[in-house]
Amino acid sequence: MPRHKQQRASSKRETKRLGGKCVIPPAIPDAQLPNLIFKRDREAETAIREYVEWQAPDEKVSHAERVTTEFVLGRKLEGWDVRTDKSRYWVITSPTNLYLQELFPSLDYSISFHVGITARVMSRPDSGVHPLEQALLSSAWRRWEQAAEALKQAEEAEEFQAVGMRCRECFVAMAKTATTLKIVHSGIPPKRSDAIGWCELLANHMAAGPSAEYVRKYLKPSRSLVGNWSIG
Secondary structure, three states: OOHHHHHHHHHHHHHHHHOOOOOOOOOOOHHHHHHHOOOOOHHHHHHHHHHHHHHOOOOOEEEEEEEEEEEEOOEEEEEEEEEEOOOEEEEEOOOOEEEEOOOOOOHHHHHHHHHHHHHHHHOOOOOOOOHHHHHHOHHHHHHHHHHHHHHHHOOOHHHHHHHHHHHHHHHHHHHHHHOOOOOOOOOOOOOOOOHHHHHHHHHHHHOOOHHHHHHHHHHOOOHHHHOOOOOO
């Protein structure tokens, strides 16, 4: 066969091959995806699955895969791609929160948003004390909150000294309130101006008994450190 005819025939064969039908295989079911992950952390994955189903109780997680790990300001952040039977989320840890991918399509942007919002939340002072317990010493508690806010904003040495004065006011207010509580079972109660004496009495009341002696040592203030404060 002449050379030009061979080239023409080869061109036809190539055209026919390239023009053939291309079959795209179906997507892998979500339930099978976990078995294809090379380094699968089952314990962490279970925690993420439980968190999402707790936050979205009407949804069932079908797949959870860790996509990235970053360290920001000493915090380890993990970004997870989580699919459910209804939605798809980014789940970012430390502290953990989820973001609907329909509203947050970019994981990188979601991490930036997560770092910002959690930093603001964590900057708020939280004592972990129940409101009813705060109400028992409302005057002292109000001064403690003022001291905590002042500490957060302090920059100069004088401002930190002012925080110490607020703490002193808090301590004295607590002792002053304690004089109205019926915790003196026997003996002579401390003087009204003896803040440290009242704090020692409170410690004996809250951690009573021989088994709590170790705790009482931490509850009782040191006179050598605090000094002899008085209530004006």
